[in-house]
Amino acid sequence: xxxxxxxxxxxxxxxxxxxxxxxxxxxxxxxxxxxxxxxxxxxxxxxxxxxxxxxxxxxxxxxxxxxxxxxxxxxxxxxxxxxxxxxxxxxxxxxxxxxxxxxxxxxxxxxxxxxxxxxxxxxxxxxxxxxxxxxxxxxxxxxxxxxxxxxxxxxxxxxxxxxxxxxxxxxxxxxxxxxxxxxxxxxxxxxxxxxxxxxxxxxxxxxxxxxxxxxxxxxxxxxxxxxxxxxxxxxxxxxxxxxxxxxxxxxxxxxxxxxxxxxxxxxxxxxxxxxxxxxxxxxxxxxxxxxxxxxxxxxxxxxxxxxxxxxxxxxxxxxxxxxxxxxxxxxxxxxxxxxxxxxxxxxxxxx
Amino acid sequence: xxxxxxxxxxxxxxxxxxxxxxxxxxxxxxxxxxxxxxxxxxxxxxxxxxxxxxxxxxxxxxxxxxxxxxxxxxxxxxxxxxxxxxxxxxxxxxxxxxxxxxxxxxxxxxxxxxxxxxxxxxxxxxxxxxxxxxxxxxxxxxxxxxxxxxxxxxxxxxxxxxxxxxxxxxxxxxxxxxxxxxxxxxxxxxxxxxxxxxxxxxxxxxxxxxxxxxxxxxxxxxxxxxxxxxxxxxxxxxxxxxxxxxxxxxxxxxxxxxxxxxxxxxxxxxxxxxxxxxxxxxxxxxxxxxxxxxxxxxxxxxxxxxxxxxxxxxxxxxxxxxxxxxxxxxxxxxxxxxxxxxxxxxxxxxxxxxxxxxxxxxxxxxxxxxxxxxxxxxxxxxxxxx
Numbered sequence: 001x002x003x004x005x006x007x008x009x010x011x012x013x014x015x016x017x018x019x020x021x022x023x024x025x026x027x028x029x030x031x032x033x034x035x036x037x038x039x040x041x042x043x044x045x046x047x048x049x050x051x052x053x054x055x056x057x058x059x060x061x062x063x064x065x066x067x068x069x070x071x072x073x074x075x076x077x078x079x080x081x082x083x084x085x086x087x088x089x090x091x092x093x094x095x096x097x098x099x100x101x102x103x104x105x106x107x108x109x110x111x112x113x114x115x116x117x118x119x120x121x122x123x124x125x126x127x128x129x130x131x132x133x134x135x136x137x138x139x140x141x142x143x144x145x146x147x148x149x150x151x152x153x154x155x156x157x158x159x160x161x162x163x164x165x166x167x168x169x170x171x172x173x174x175x176x177x178x179x180x181x182x183x184x185x186x187x188x189x190x191x192x193x194x195x196x197x198x199x200x201x202x203x204x205x206x207x208x209x210x211x212x213x214x215x216x217x218x219x220x221x222x223x224x225x226x227x228x229x230x231x232x233x234x235x236x237x238x239x240x241x242x243x244x245x246x247x248x249x250x251x252x253x254x255x256x257x258x259x260x261x262x263x264x265x266x267x268x269x270x271x272x273x274x275x276x277x278x279x280x281x282x283x284x285x286x287x288x289x290x291x292x293x294x295x296x297x298x299x300x301x302x303x304x305x306x307x308x309x310x311x312x313x314x315x316x317x318x319x320x321x322x323x324x325x326x327x328x329x330x331x332x333x334x335x336x337x338x339x340x341x342x343x344x345x346x347x348x349x350x351x
Numbered sequence: 352x353x354x355x356x357x358x359x360x361x362x363x364x365x366x367x368x369x370x371x372x373x374x375x376x377x378x379x380x381x382x383x384x385x386x387x388x389x390x391x392x393x394x395x396x397x398x399x400x401x402x403x404x405x406x407x408x409x410x411x412x413x414x415x416x417x418x419x420x421x422x423x424x425x426x427x428x429x430x431x432x433x434x435x436x437x438x439x440x441x442x443x444x445x446x447x448x449x450x451x452x453x454x455x456x457x458x459x460x461x462x463x464x465x466x467x468x469x470x471x472x473x474x475x476x477x478x479x480x481x482x483x484x485x486x487x488x489x490x491x492x493x494x495x496x497x498x499x500x501x502x503x504x505x506x507x508x509x510x511x512x513x514x515x516x517x518x519x520x521x522x523x524x525x526x527x528x529x530x531x532x533x534x535x536x537x538x539x540x541x542x543x544x545x546x547x548x549x550x551x552x553x554x555x556x557x558x559x560x561x562x563x564x565x566x567x568x569x570x571x572x573x574x575x576x577x578x579x580x581x582x583x584x585x586x587x588x589x590x591x592x593x594x595x596x597x598x599x600x601x602x603x604x605x606x607x608x609x610x611x612x613x614x615x616x617x618x619x620x621x622x623x624x625x626x627x628x629x630x631x632x633x634x635x636x637x638x639x640x641x642x643x644x645x646x647x648x649x650x651x652x653x654x655x656x657x658x659x660x661x662x663x664x665x666x667x668x669x670x671x672x673x674x675x676x677x678x679x680x681x682x683x684x685x686x687x688x689x690x691x692x693x694x695x696x697x698x699x700x701x702x703x704x705x706x707x708x709x710x711x712x713x714x715x716x717x718x719x720x721x722x723x724x725x726x727x728x729x730x731x732x733x734x735x736x737x
Contacts (some may be wrong), residue, residue, distance in 0.1 A: 218734065238731035241670070245730055249669045253648035254641070276641035283638075327635030329630055331365065332622075335640065341619050342437045342612070347645055 009046070009067050016040040017075035031170045033102075033134050034078045047081060048088050055092035056100050056234035066204050066259050073317075076309035078169065080104065080131035080203045087139040089197075090190055091152060095183045101136035104129060104155075107321055108226025109196055111176065113144035113151055113184070121178040122151050128163065128171035130320065138174065141191065148191050164315035168311075193266055198321050198337065200258050203274075203281035206317050207251050210284050213310040214244050220296050228232040233297070242289045247284040254280040268334055270349050275331040282324035285314040326328040365430050372434040381441070387439030387701070389709040390610045393567055398519055401475040404442070406434075411473030414457065420469030429654045433605035433647075439613035439705075445515065448472045448479040450604065451597055452525060455544075459585030461523040464546065468523070482512035482526035482547075482571060483594070490725050492527075493538040493591070497573060498527040501547065505580050506530075506545065506572040508553070518569035519556050523548045526573070527590050542590035546582045547713055553577065554643025563696075563711035569721050600719050603653040603667040608646040608674035610716060611681040614705045615639060618685060620691075621702055631665030632688045641682055646674050663671060668726040675723060682706070682713045 011102040020037030041047040050065040051057025058064075069082055080102065087103035111124035126132075126140055135155045158174035163173045218241065221231040233236050254277040261273035289311040293300045300307045318324070338344040375627040379385055385400055404410050412428035414420020435442050453472050456465055471477035488494040497510025508528060518524060518725050524547050531541035547554065553576030559568040585593045618636055622628040649670050656663045685692075692700070717723045731737055 146590060218736070222736070232731075232736040235728070238736050239724070239727045241736060242669075242727035242730040245734065246669050246673050249649060249666070250645040250673060253652065256652075257644065257648045272711070273644075274636075276595040276644045279638060279641035280645050324638075325634050328641065329632040330637070331640060332619075332633035332637035335619055335636075336623050340614055341636075341640055341643070344640065345647055 006063060006067050009049075010071055013046065013068050013071040014044075014075075016044065017071065017077045020079075021075060021077050031130070031164055031168050032078065033080060036276055037079045038076050038081075038102075041079065042064075043235060048085055051085065051088045051098075052195060053093050055095070055098035057088060058093070059333045062259055062263050065201075066255065069201055069204035070208040070211075070255075073205030073210075073313070074128045074210065074212045076167075076200055076212065076313055080134065080197075083130050083135070083207060086151075086194070086197055086201060087137065090139060090150065090185070090194055091183060094185045094187075094190070095152070099136050102131070102134055103137040103139060103152075104131050104135040104175070105194065105198065106132075106138055106140035107194055109142065110139055111141040111142040111151065113142045113149070113181070116178065117344055120181055120184060122153055122176050122181055123178055124176060126158075126174045126176075127291050131170050131175055131199045132158070133160065133162070133170050139194070140196055141194065144186070144292075146186055147188065149187065150190050150194060151181040151184040151290045153179050153181055165319070167312035167316040169313075169316065171293065174228055175298075188265060192271065193309075194323075196266070197262070197276040199278040200255070200262060201326070202320055203251065203255055203258070203277045203319055204283040206285050207316060209256055209317070210248050210251065210288040211309045213288050213307065213314065214241070214248060216307050216310065217241065217244065217292045217295050219298075224297075240295055244288050244291050247287040251277075251280045251284040272331055272334050272338060275327045275334075278322065279324050279327045279331070282318045282327075289314040319326070358723070362426075366542065368427055369434060370565060371432050376434060376438045379403075379538065380438070382703050385439075385441050387613045387705070389439060389613050390608070390712040391439045391440050391613075392436060392446045392606045393516060393712070394565065394708070396440075396443040396489040396517060397441040398442050398444050398475065399480070401445040401478075403472060404431075404445070405475035410445050411453055411469070412470050414453050415474050418457075418465050419473040419524070420473040421473070425654055425658050427734075429651065430604065432450070433609065435720060436605050436609040437616075439611045444478050445472070445475050446518070446606075447481055447517070447521075448477060448675060450606075451481065452479045454600065455525070455584065455597055459544075459597070461581070462483075463581060464584070468546070470475050471522075475593050477518065477522045478520060478733070480515050480518040480521035480524035480549075480569075480571075482515055482518075482524050484514045485511060486513055488491070490722050491532075492594075493542075495542065497526065497528045499530050499543060499578075501530075505582070506578050506580060508545065508547070510573055512571040513568075513569045513571045514559070516567050518549070519558065519566065521549055522570065523582060527594060530587050530590075541588055542594075543587045544584040544590045544593055545578050546584055547576065547578055550578055561711070563708075569685060581717075591723045599653065599657060599662060599664055599667040602671040602726070603650050603657075603663075605647070605650055607671045607720070608643065608650060608677055610675075610678045610712070611687055612643070614685055614702075614709045615643070615681050617702045617705050618689070619691075635684050635688050639677070639684055642673075642677050645671070646677055648675065665730055668721075668727060668729040668733070670724045671720065672723045673732070679713050679717045682709045686710065709723075 045058045048057035049060040053059045083104040086101050088107050091098050101242050106126035106129045109126040111122050113122050137152045139152050157179040161173040163171050224231050258277040260271040261270045299305045335344050407429045408421035411420035412423045413425050418420045485495050499506040528547045530543040552572050555572040558566045558569040653663050653666050695703040695712045696707040698704050
């Protein structure tokens, strides 16, 4: 893996998404998956890029996936690749034949795994499950007598209430009644993997969405003239842009470090890295959504202007998985075990 | 602007060095050789401690061996200084010489200047001050009025420098002066740098006390002060270029984010000793730590870029803008969340003492080394907005 390969991937992803977004009004939007993009990703071997080949993946490394997620966030095209990838990579070590059909995850579930007449059944509910209506399986956190684990449930066995986030992406509520899991992972490490990976992956898509919002804003303030000169000539406008750029730089740095930490293994140090990254991404989302709208004026919050594709995602994705405050609380609680704040920052990136 | 991840935390040799420094610091604290403090790179002027660091080869790490340095490179230097800063160790005496003067001498100095100053900097026998700002030249450095007039064998300096940290202790200072009149078309031309040994005839150093009552700042007045031709640093007329060449180092170092880190550590320690720490306090500290983590990554990435010979000026401006605001956020968070703790310089409680120092020094964080407003202009220019 090197920078050249990563640039190549980014270029391919950009091509796919640029091509696909032209069809977006027809295929995507209104909570539908952009199938053109999805097919192109599959053909290019970029759909499950960092999943083992045995589970239908491309055997790539985490930095490949990081680039793809960031560009997906940038283009705001409806491809639920994050959720499918995460489910596939978590199931790969535990399941002989991981389905090729799209999968999703639920990390805010209230599910109970029990044994009835010698067979395992799962009952309970999952709120705001991303893209479940187009998924074959839902990989969800479930509670059992033995503790917390993961269960893979056929989406078809759920009764579904349709819901959407503010970006129009499906976030359905699922209810399971004695559903039969097709796979179970009674492993605290897998639970931790799900929790920390989704934080990093979502941070990367947030980063992409923020980068797009900044690009649109720079174009707008350069083109738009008021009082006889472009908005970009005003010092306060320049400072707002610098503020957005700073927040994005901090998020990018956090993401880079977390990719490196997670590549080194799973443990308290990589959990701390993922939590810290998500805090940065959420704060960036707040700054960038607010200032990009402020600098766009009225046109920015109309349907006809593309800014809303990015800013509604910045707002929606912040709310997935774990709140910024919950991340900060958990991070602070990890600090004593990691040897204090300075050690938490400087510990060698293993686990 | 893209930044490549720094090698600092993944290189085992760096980790060995880090642990060595940490062990030294722990021992120094236990034996009372220093008491951790905030903003210790401005306040902690302790020549004997600087000498201890020099003896271990931890000053002048970027200076070539033939001039008395340890030539270990800027990334190893980064590890050493960030450990010292995070621990609040007194590094002020050698700080400017080690960070700024040594690289400038290596780059622009004559052979004679290198031999005269670099070995003494590396052995902590020569401490420097910087003479840049003046009464009418703060953010607008090109407005300086201190003049150097050419005479037989040297130059006569006239004018006054302001906010000169440590000038009353320093063995020498570098003075930026006009060597030709202002050209309104090219305001940044016609400036030159001079090395002035201290004390010297015609140079008067007047204290300017900080609002805390401490003496760090000075006014340095030059009245027909003579410096020989040997004292010219670099090229006459190139002063501005020479000064700005070092700005990325000055703006992106760990001292731009760690000035209040001892306070953050102390707040964590207090919470850890509390049976059931309030959620709000944990959340506030967790949020600060996440920011510290990003800032450190940015700062280290810039150190790596500089090592590779790049000039990441925009990134450095971002580092300083965000880093110094973080330093202030630590203070503000302490003031906001700590109930029953009062900033008190004479307190026996570490936390109260650190908070007092940090609170009184905090306004300077976003001013020194280029105000944050100027830096945001640099960022905007880098993005093509001006």
